[in-house]
Amino acid sequence: MAHNDDNIRLVQRFFECYGSGDLETMKRDILAEDVTWIIPGHHPLAGVKTGAEEIINYFATIAQANFKAELISLSASENHVVDVHRGWGEYGEHKVDMNWVLVYQIEDGRIKQAQNFAADQHIADQFFWNVWGDQLKSVPERLK
Template sequence: MTTDATKQHLADTFHAALTHRDWDRLRAVLSEDVTWTLPGDNVISGTATGPDGVVERAELIASYGLTFTLEHVLMSRDNMALALHNTAAREDAVLDEHLATVCRIADGRIASIETYLSDVPGMNRFFVPLPAA
């Protein structure tokens, strides 16, 4: 059984890493075989594999200027989820979605992540390839 303190630590670390764009901090809580699956049909959809793939996915999401507001940490017996409200805007699109990022924990690390979204069509409209800077 994963302790509540471990689940809370992992949730806090995951959220802080996204918020502060601290990719080493995120990498420190991921298992070597971690996966992250997101729905939709856009540049962040699908499954990222391994710490490098998950960190690359997080960097890409953050590069769109999101604000990651943590609403709740939800705990099961062995795992946890983050209830988030993500927002962002640019000239041609607005993102305003509620989501649950569900994390399976193994050996004190995040072993898999699956994100559930309130507005997959809105996510598809927002996460399009951006023009080169």
């Protein structure tokens, strides 16, 4: 059985890997193989990501917008960690900077599930549409 401090260290390690771009260590040592990650909103990257590989690909994608995170607070219980962090990104003229809350379910020393909450989902949706919405347009529209 994990101790609250172990769960907090796991999420701190997740943030260290995220911040340094060490997605392989994240995949190998932090995420459960069958992890689910719930991204809220109505934008091209929203939805449930399933499996460590899909989640790593998601993090690699948002890195294109120089997305960064800075921890503000962590709290834990036997099977959960809640983080509050500042998350920001910039892609050309498009910027986002707000607080986010994630609720992690921890199982067998790994992140089994994470659910993400944005301080202002409308702003987050607009940012993600501005950056990745063109990828969903038809080829003639993208070539204009």
